[in-house]
Amino acid sequence: MNTQETQRLINKAEKLCEQRGARLTPARREVFEILAGQEGAIGAYDLLDKLKAAVPNAKPPTIYRALDFLQEQGFVHKITSSNSYVLCSHFDHQHPVQMLICEQCGAVQEIQSDGVYEALRKQAEDQGFVVVSQTIEAHGLCRDCVS
Ligand SMILES: [Zn+2]
Ligand SMILES: [Zn+2]
Numbered sequence: 001m002n003t004q005e006t007q008r009l010i011n012k013a014e015k016l017c018e019q020r021g022a023r024l025t026p027a028r029r030e031v032f033e034i035l036a037g038q039e040g041a042i043g044a045y046d047l048l049d050k051l052k053a054a055v056p057n058a059k060p061p062t063i064y065r066a067l068d069f070l071q072e073q074g075f076v077h078k079i080t081s082s083n084s085y086v087l088c089s090h091f092d093h094q095h096p097v098q099m100l101i102c103e104q105c106g107a108v109q110e111i112q113s114d115g116v117y118e119a120l121r122k123q124a125e126d127q128g129f130v131v132v133s134q135t136i137e138a139h140g141l142c143r144d145c146v147s
Contacts, residue, residue, distance in 0.1 A: 006036040009087070013075055016092065022073060030054045031066040032087070035076060040106040041084035079108065081137050086110070096134040102142035109142070 070076040
């Protein structure tokens with residue numbers, strides 16, 4: 001993501017926080033910015049290392065609190081299978097999450113397929129199960145790594 005795009009996302013996040021009465025503190029903002037400049041997903045400790053450049057006294061709780069906040073706001077998705085985090089590219093609305101994760105280079109691509117969402121919701125419904133949120137993580141090789 002280039003700096004212009006990063007700035008656009010930060011402005012959007014700031015506006016949303018304002019509307020929701022949530023506070024995008026400097027540390028939270030910094031973590032958001034680091035994630036925006038990241039190609040793939042990143043683990044909490046790598047994030048902490050990068051955060052220390054801007055906030056030298058940052059500690060693990062700093063990063064976890066910031067990540068919790070960013071997830072609550074829907075700005076960041078957690079990739080459970082690799083225990084890492086990735087910025088959401090369209091965080092202005094709640095949505096089912098489908099992620100394509102490259103096992104080789106770590107690139108993460110978020111896709112949105114209403115078909116997948118509906119199929120899963122329907123099958124769950126047949127089981128009497130009410131789906132509140134959906135996260136699908138698909139592992140494999142990205143276009144660059146396949147060739
Ligand atoms: Zn998303
Ligand atoms: Zn790859």
